[in-house]
Amino acid sequence: KNEVEQSPQNLTAQEGEFITINCSYSVGISALHWLQQHPGGGIVSLFMLSSGKKKHGRLIATINIQEKHSSLHITASHPRDSAVYICAVNQGTYKYIFGTGTRLKVLA
Amino acid sequence: DVKVTQSSRYLVKRTGEKVFLECVQDMDHENMFWYRQDPGLGLRLIYFSYDVKMKEKGDIPEGYSVSREKKERFSLILESASTNQTSMYLCASSPHSSPFREQFFGPGTRLTVL
Numbered sequence: 001k002n003e004v005e006q007s008p009q010n011l012t013a014q015e016g017e018f019i020t021i022n023c024s025y026s027v028g029i030s031a032l033h034w035l036q037q038h039p040g041g042g043i044v045s046l047f048m049l050s051s052g053k054k055k056h057g058r059l060i061a062t063i064n065i066q067e068k069h070s071s072l073h074i075t076a077s078h079p080r081d082s083a084v085y086i087c088a089v090n091q092g093t094y095k096y097i098f099g100t101g102t103r104l105k106v107l108a
Numbered sequence: 109d110v111k112v113t114q115s116s117r118y119l120v121k122r123t124g125e126k127v128f129l130e131c132v133q134d135m136d137h138e139n140m141f142w143y144r145q146d147p148g149l150g151l152r153l154i155y156f157s158y159d160v161k162m163k164e165k166g167d168i169p170e171g172y173s174v175s176r177e178k179k180e181r182f183s184l185i186l187e188s189a190s191t192n193q194t195s196m197y198l199c200a201s202s203p204h205s206s207p208f209r210e211q212f213f214g215p216g217t218r219l220t221v222l
Contacts, residue, residue, distance in 0.1 A: 002150075004150075033210070033211075035213075040117075040215070040216075041117075041196055041198070041215055041216030041218065042213060042214070042215040042216060043198065043200075043213035043216075044213070045210055045211065045212070048210055086150070086151075088151075094139060094141075094156050094158065094164075094202075095153070096151075096153070096211070098150040098151040098152075099150055100148055100149065100150040101150065
């Protein structure tokens with residue numbers, strides 16, 4: 001069993017839908033990161049969380065430390081949100097553990 | 109803005125060739141990383157460097173070596189490329205001082221070994 005599990009693996013949505021991507025982890029962490037990878041490969045950091053909730057534009061990320069679970073929500077989804085979303089946890093050292101990613105496709 | 113650049117976006121090499129992948133960051137970050145990304149496996153750490161000339165093995169160092177002669181540059185070397193090293197290679201950097209250790213990624217190099 002992977003230490004970081006994401007669900008779903010693939011997701012297709014219609015433009016305007018509310019989207020939720022989930023991440024569960026089984027190790028102690030100092031922070032959880034949500035990353036976005038567009039076709040072509042480059043990865044950008046969306047959020048770093050150690051507790052609570054963060055919002056940036058149409059993106060919202062939450063974390064429940066007790067349940068070892070985080071969610072990434074996209075409101076009013078748009079085709080430009082189509083990407084792979086990756087959850088990664090950091091254990092307070094240089095080491096990160098990455099989920100395998102959720103491939104999102106938003107149809108116009 | 110932090111910028112991490114990689115020497116090539118796409119690279120095709122033959123089995124047995126020595127391959128150099130270069131990564132340069134412009135924000136004076138102490139930490140630099142090399143990952144490979146394969147379908148269904150997520151990113152896996154090959155090597156990590158926390159200072160000039162310092163390196164630590166990651167989860168999958170076999171068949172790879174690294175060089176960090178200058179703070180801004182971290183090179184990944186495939187001593188004798190093999191077909192199972194066909195993959196996407198991603199470089200990242202991060203500052204020592206960041207408490208949550210945000211990483212900044214390069215655009216990736218998609219390497220094909222024939």
